[in-house]
Amino acid sequence: GEDVEQSLFLSVREGDSSVINCTYTDSSSTYLYWYKQEPGAGLQLLTYIFSNMDMKQDQRLTVLLNKKDKHLSLRIADTQTGDSAIYFCAEGSGSARQLTFGSGTQLTVLP
Amino acid sequence: KAGVTQTPRYLIKTRGQQVTLSCSPISGHRSVSWYQQTPGQGLQFLFEYFSETQRNKGNFPGRFSGRQFSNSRSEMNVSTLELGDSALYLCASREASGRMGQFFGPGTRLTVL
Numbered sequence: 001g002e003d004v005e006q007s008l009f010l011s012v013r014e015g016d017s018s019v020i021n022c023t024y025t026d027s028s029s030t031y032l033y034w035y036k037q038e039p040g041a042g043l044q045l046l047t048y049i050f051s052n053m054d055m056k057q058d059q060r061l062t063v064l065l066n067k068k069d070k071h072l073s074l075r076i077a078d079t080q081t082g083d084s085a086i087y088f089c090a091e092g093s094g095s096a097r098q099l100t101f102g103s104g105t106q107l108t109v110l111p
Numbered sequence: 112k113a114g115v116t117q118t119p120r121y122l123i124k125t126r127g128q129q130v131t132l133s134c135s136p137i138s139g140h141r142s143v144s145w146y147q148q149t150p151g152q153g154l155q156f157l158f159e160y161f162s163e164t165q166r167n168k169g170n171f172p173g174r175f176s177g178r179q180f181s182n183s184r185s186e187m188n189v190s191t192l193e194l195g196d197s198a199l200y201l202c203a204s205r206e207a208s209g210r211m212g213q214f215f216g217p218g219t220r221l222t223v224l
Contacts, residue, residue, distance in 0.1 A: 033212050042115075042201055043215040050210070088154065097142065097209060098167045101154035 006089055006102035013110050018076040020105045022089030025070060029091040032065065033099065034074045037086045046074070046087075076107075084109045112138050115216035117202050123222045129190040132219045136183050136204030143185040144213060145177060148199040157200075160185055189221075197223045 003025045012018045024032070030051050035043040049056045049063045049072070056063045062075040076083055086104040116135045124130050136143050144167075145157040156169040160179035177187040183204075189196055199220050203213035 031210060031212070035215075042117075042217040043203075045212045045214060048210075048212050090154075092209070097144070097159050097161075098156045098169070099144075099146075099213060100156070101146075103153050 004089055004091055004100050004102040006087075006105045008103065009106050009108070011108045011110060012079050014079060014081055016079055018074075018079045018083070018107055018109075020074045020076075020087050020089075020107065022072040022074075022102055023070055024072065024089070024091045024100075026091060026093055026100070027070065028093045029070075031092040032063075032072050033090045033092070034061075034063065035088040035090060035101075037088065037104070043088065079107075079109050081109045081111065083107060115202055115204050115214055117200075117216040117219050119219060120217065121220045121222075123224060124192050125224050126192055126194060128192050129188060130192060130221060131186055131188050132200055132202075132221075134185045134187075134202030134204075134216060136185070136202075137214055140204035140206055140214075141183050142205045142207070142209065143179055143183065144203045144205075145185070145187050146201045146203065147171075148201055148218070149197075154201070157187065192223045194223050197221060 006022045033048045034046045047058050060077045064073045088104045089102040090099040092099050118133045142161045144159040148154045159167040163179045174190045179185045199218045201218045203215045205213045
């Protein structure tokens with residue numbers, strides 16, 4: 001079945017860039033998403049990329065997709081303390097009715 | 112537009128009881144999905160409804176069921192609750208093509224004692 005893997009923790013200094021990595025196994029993945037979850041809250045959709053794209057930039061967020069290696073990354077520029085949260089990578093194949101999530105990466109931003 | 116809403120936000124039940132959770136999708140969204148989030152298993156897909164029909168189902172026992180109404184609101188039901196059902200239950204809605212992603216509600220925190 002599909003599998004999505006992420007490292008569990010990342011710690012950065014305020015103002016630095018953060019890079020969160022994700023690998024997936026389903027070669028038919030059509031859509032890939034990044035979600036953010038703050039304590040006690042639901043999931044906030046940050047950005048997405050289609051499998052026919054290599055890169056997508058959205059303000060401070062840059063998503064890179066390497067289809068050959070099935071590797072996805074999320075770069076957050078000028079990381080702020082408000083960016084501290086858990087970040088989930090998710091993949092959807094076909095019409096993306098069912099998402100498969102990674103285990104989440106806990107991002108801690110140090111002052 | 113208002114976001115996805117879920118009620119109640121918190122529930123405490125005892126083993127053997129049943130529970131019903133409710134979800135109202137974003138206006139115009141006809142697809143509603145449910146996910147279970149636990150520290151041990153992470154986020155797992157339960158099922159998806161579209162136009163009152165279940166289209167996809169995850170690997171959960173039959174004690175987990177759901178339905179969708181003509182106004183796209185959805186409910187999920189868990190019967191004969193077990194301790195392991197304690198989790199955050201998240202509802203998500205999406206527009207028809209689904210390409211832009213699923214939008215999640217704040218979740219219902221269920222505690223089974």
